Amino acid sequence: MSQLFYDAAPNATRVSPERGPERHYPEKPEAVTLFGTCVVDLFLPEAGLDAIRLLEREGVRVHFPQEQSCCGQPAWTSGYRDEAKAVARAQLDILDRSGLPVVVPSGSCAGMFRHHYRVLFADEPDMLKRVEALAERTFELTEFLLKVCRVQLADRGAPSRIALHTSCSARREMNTHLHARELLQQLEGVERVDHDHESECCGFGGTFSVRMPEVSGAMVKDKTRSLMDSGAVEMVTADGGCLMNINGSLEKQKESFRGRHLASFLWERINGASAGEVA
């Protein structure tokens, strides 16, 4: 059925470069906290490790507090406010201990810190100050590398053609949907190709994917189809949730095409070999 969609205006939802006022970025700090996110922690840990390596390569010391867990998003988007708030409070306590800038290798979890904690704690004025401070010092990995570290990437990989998937949170909450593009542009051997309906949601939406599997499944099928039809050999993304959704669907469809976290992709390109999973 998917071929039916190809009569359609192919890029009606093309990425728009105009998105609100630019964020003001600080000088590069000496140290940061990496908030790994629960999805990366359990399913994509190598991406988290590659994020640490990329940050260290920029001369930034990385802290990884062992007490961290999840940002609270799953409960929040499911309507369980109290449970989300309790988990959010625990993360705030941990992240406030050092007060370091927080780098997150996923747009939606970064968006949770920067936007949704405000709503969660709207009724607690004392907490709001801490929440505002956390929002101010939270950065999505790509924006931190590009805007704060002003990273310069020297490509040592073989020529490759890739598609980039940007998460809805990166696009609409974090305003970082173009940062990954700019990072990829620095890589001489990498050609980024557009894919059909590039800015449309991949269908993950956290618990949406299990509450509405029919609709979510149709969305991710369309997404995988357009990625595979783009001419790219692989997909990269800076969001763990989308990655798990897209790769899980590709595997279920028995396709060989796969996506990778941008951190792992970048680390491999600048080192000329796969960082791999440290066993």
Add this chain to the structure above:
Amino acid sequence: MSQRIPVTELTPDFRGRAEEALADGQLRNNFRVAMDSLMTKRANAFPDADEREGLRELGNRIKAGALSRLPDLLEQLEQKLTENGVKVHWAETVEEANNLVHGIIEARKGSQVVKGKSMVSEEMEMNDYLAERGIECLESDMGEYIVQLDNEKPSHIIMPAIHKNARQVSKLFHDKLGEPETEDVNQLIRIGRRTLRRKFMEADVGVSGVNFAVAETGTLLLVENEGNGRMSTTAPPVHIAVTGIEKVVPNLRDVVPLVSLLTRSALGQPITTYVNLISGPRKPDELDGPEEVHLVLLDNGRTGAFADAQMRQTLNCIRCGACMNHCPVYTRVGGHTYGEVYPGPIGKIITPHMAGLDKVPDHPSASSLCGACGDVCPVKIPIPELLQRLRQENVKDPEQPQQVKGGGAKYSRTERWIWRGWQMLNTRPALYRSFLWAATRFRVLAPKKAGPWTENHSAPVPARRSLHDLAARHLDQNGGRPS
């Protein structure tokens, strides 16, 4: 024609209807093509992003400002309209509204009504109500005419027949009107127009909606592209306008940016072909226009939304349909899947106030919260935020007092305990790390089926080592120094 319009027989729940819609390749293609075209049109209508954002901000301020003094504005509107010779009627429920409309028609001994496009009349199911009382009510908007002819409901608030393509319309006209089949859209329009022209002249009463009701001047503004709105409101001797109480704005100058936002967001038009400013019945020295003009102002749950500061933003809506045009869920399942008058993102946040959340308990969950709707809303309704709020209302203890009508419909003790467990896991670091340890050590034991997830995905297998583990080793090795 037959006037009894049966409610489309639908599968009872959203997921079931969605499954049927998703399996209908023709339907999906019709929507995808139409929505892509509308998205492109909107994008082209706002070439300057700064201008667009400024205008959205202004639109939001006008609507929010108007709502902040809604009772006063409604009183002013009633006073001005009365001065202009328009009779104003108030209806709390759709039953009351239908009764009022029927009463006006009966007083004129009317039997034929011609109707311009009006979503509020859909809310009222006015056609059915009048048909049951022997009054023929004919839709004169082309799209509405098509769905009425096929005994259907609109699938989009701006383009009611968008789920059909030209071939399907041609077949419908052939089957119902005996017209020769043609896929020439102009020819199809001509067929519809021929029928409707005669009806405009014969009708006893014309019914229309209202896009904006101006309190300052007592003016009812109606935008449309087919001229049927003007015909419905001027040709018959009586004009009845029906609208929701949230459509009132303070001044005529407020209408200028709102109309621009509406027409550009809806169809990418700088302005509609017709902009009707209705300010009263025919005056003694005038040659045409209706002898009587009535306005029925309908509540139907709107005051419930109004009473809640966050939910009040729902009433900003100017019914442009941009949220559904940009919605990846709506695009795939179409308007009928929602099973309510207002489909798509706006429908999901407005229907609970009208019908009760327990009537549409799956609607708040039918969103990936991708945010496209909020992004394009011309009056900046934070739709994802309101959906999230409705999810909270959905799982509240039904024994407790509810803030939204029909709240607590999705309450489940089991689910509440699951989230409590999740909370415990994520607030107790030692417990969380033990969980990571167990999940990674016993990864081969990960279940091959994981509920609905494995319908669309391979079973998720935890990594060999968690990031907690990898990061601790890595940072130990280099003593926390940059490598």
